[in-house]
Amino acid sequence: MRTLPVVTLGLILSLVQTGPGKAQLRLVQSKPMTITTDTVAYCDQLSADVARARATQAKVPPDVTRLAAEGRRLCDKGLIRPGIERLRRAWTLLTVH
Amino acid sequence: MSLATTLQMLGRGRTDPRQRRTPMFRSAGFRFGILYASLFGLSALALAAFLWWTTVGLLDRQTDAAINADTQGLAERYQEGGLPALIETIDQRLATNIDDNAIYLLVGPRFDRIAGNLNAWPRGVTLDTNWFELPVERAGLKGVARLHEFNLAGGFHLLVGRDSHVRSQLRRLLTAALLWSAVVALILGMLGGALVRGAFRATVADVSATAAAIAAGDLSRRVRIAGTDDEFDLLAAAVNDMLDRIMRLMDGVKQVSNAIAHDLRTPIARARTRLEDAAIHARSPDELHAAIERAQADLDGVVGVFQAILRIAEIEAGARRSAFVTFDLSALITDMTELYTAPAEEAGLRLDAAIQYEISLHGDRDMIQQAVANLLDNAVKFSPTGTTVQLTLAASRDGVRIEVADRGPGIPEADRTRATERFFRGEQARSTPGSGLGLALVQAVATLHGGTLTLADNAPGLRAILKLPASSMNVAS
Numbered sequence: 001m002r003t004l005p006v007v008t009l010g011l012i013l014s015l016v017q018t019g020p021g022k023a024q025l026r027l028v029q030s031k032p033m034t035i036t037t038d039t040v041a042y043c044d045q046l047s048a049d050v051a052r053a054r055a056t057q058a059k060v061p062p063d064v065t066r067l068a069a070e071g072r073r074l075c076d077k078g079l080i081r082p083g084i085e086r087l088r089r090a091w092t093l094l095t096v097h
Numbered sequence: 098m099s100l101a102t103t104l105q106m107l108g109r110g111r112t113d114p115r116q117r118r119t120p121m122f123r124s125a126g127f128r129f130g131i132l133y134a135s136l137f138g139l140s141a142l143a144l145a146a147f148l149w150w151t152t153v154g155l156l157d158r159q160t161d162a163a164i165n166a167d168t169q170g171l172a173e174r175y176q177e178g179g180l181p182a183l184i185e186t187i188d189q190r191l192a193t194n195i196d197d198n199a200i201y202l203l204v205g206p207r208f209d210r211i212a213g214n215l216n217a218w219p220r221g222v223t224l225d226t227n228w229f230e231l232p233v234e235r236a237g238l239k240g241v242a243r244l245h246e247f248n249l250a251g252g253f254h255l256l257v258g259r260d261s262h263v264r265s266q267l268r269r270l271l272t273a274a275l276l277w278s279a280v281v282a283l284i285l286g287m288l289g290g291a292l293v294r295g296a297f298r299a300t301v302a303d304v305s306a307t308a309a310a311i312a313a314g315d316l317s318r319r320v321r322i323a324g325t326d327d328e329f330d331l332l333a334a335a336v337n338d339m340l341d342r343i344m345r346l347m348d349g350v351k352q353v354s355n356a357i358a359h360d361l362r363t364p365i366a367r368a369r370t371r372l373e374d375a376a377i378h379a380r381s382p383d384e385l386h387a388a389i390e391r392a393q394a395d396l397d398g399v400v401g402v403f404q405a406i407l408r409i410a411e412i413e414a415g416a417r418r419s420a421f422v423t424f425d426l427s428a429l430i431t432d433m434t435e436l437y438t439a440p441a442e443e444a445g446l447r448l449d450a451a452i453q454y455e456i457s458l459h460g461d462r463d464m465i466q467q468a469v470a471n472l473l474d475n476a477v478k479f480s481p482t483g484t485t486v487q488l489t490l491a492a493s494r495d496g497v498r499i500e501v502a503d504r505g506p507g508i509p510e511a512d513r514t515r516a517t518e519r520f521f522r523g524e525q526a527r528s529t530p531g532s533g534l535g536l537a538l539v540q541a542v543a544t545l546h547g548g549t550l551t552l553a554d555n556a557p558g559l560r561a562i563l564k565l566p567a568s569s570m571n572v573a574s
Contacts, residue, residue, distance in 0.1 A: 025228050025229055025230045025243060026226070026229050026230065027229070027230045027231075027232070027241070028219050028220065028221035028222050028226070028229045028230070028231055029219055029220045029221050029231070029232070030232065031232065032232040032233050032234040032239050032240075033215055033216070033217075033219060033231060033232070033233050033234070034216065034233075034234050035200065035214050035215065035233055035234065035235045036213075036214045036215065036216060037191050037194075037197075037214035038197065038214075038235040038236040039236070042214075046192060049192065080236045081197060081235065081236050084197065085195060085197060088192060088193060088194060088195045088197075089195055091192045091193060092192075092193045092195065095189070095192075095193065
């Protein structure tokens, strides 16, 4: 009976430390790698791509214009990921339609 | 181990100062609390483990399926349109990745970056790595991604992956829930342990007080029964029963000791006086021999009493069970009837026997014979001249009944329960020779065989009924 709390704590800690993913996959390198599509440069690139695509189309959906403007504005304010998300929506609407 | 010591151990904590200062972790109540907390923790752990392996496993499988489909699509594009088509597709997929969780990297044969959203080939990833996890940083936020390495024709290499931030969030959530559960279980366990410990100590306080009182010499103290019929009440009742039994045994020992001292002093003193008188006054060897023979007879009586006591002790100890055999009880009672007919007639009595034949009994033949002889001895000794002693042997579904009925003075109802105690002699028996061990031996024989001895009024006289259980008998059809 005395070993029960120790066993319980050990199991909890082992569960905390390990999971199904870690048990299956090896974690390579400890230093995180930067994702380049969440940067101001990518925001600028995507914003330019959207503008070029809009210019080539005769009729641009109003949502595309709004999303592109919002995306550009958010990126300018430093909210990179929300800005890129708006621009991607705009790009998707443009390329799908 | 003495009674007081035993009770002190039962109610420890009251009389031993060391026990009063029992550390919390050595308390049984605290251990129960910890056990409860551990069981609670194990239950929470089992639930969390189930949730973890099902939810996270499902997420991982879904992610892997998406990566596989993505990789397959990119490989087909490469086959169809070559490198430019692959680059365009990667850029297109990154541009439409609204969930912002996709990772691509296309490198050349020298691992120089061509397309994708990683700057370089991760360290530690070789061409046979296939699946791996990579720590990534998105706009300052760190996380872990699952990636798949795929080799393309022409020496190009492709990494396709997905963030596993949902998995990470779930893991953090479950970890936090587990840790909080462990903390709550620990606190509740300690509180419960303290409460149970207090309840235990309060409950055993009365046992402790009783043990202390008995240790101090007050043998009349008993443990209080709360009347709640719980385990502690059962314990208190058991302890009280044990104390009552011990008290009865101690009374019995005291009574037997007194009886031995009282009943044996007279014949021993008489023998001594005779020998002393003969030593001083005997005028011839014949007178001396006669005195010695009388003293020897007195001392034989003393030896007989001790033999009877030892025999009863032997019977009560159950040592005679090894002598159990199946014998013809009807024949034994018939022989006893023939044996006692002559002494009964000498005493002016008639012995009537009603014997059911072909009754066998599994038991100690000698002890049964001794018991019936004791009952017949008593009947012959106390019956007035001209009366009849009735001996009955009968069998029924309940068992065997051996009954000896006489017309003597009987035993008053108040004395009947004590008449089977050792050395008990009723008022009517004071004037007759005897040791007061006859009925005690019959009682011991009855108990040895799982039967009973009942003394009843024969109006006038006594009916001594020895009942033996059906399990030990066998009646011929």
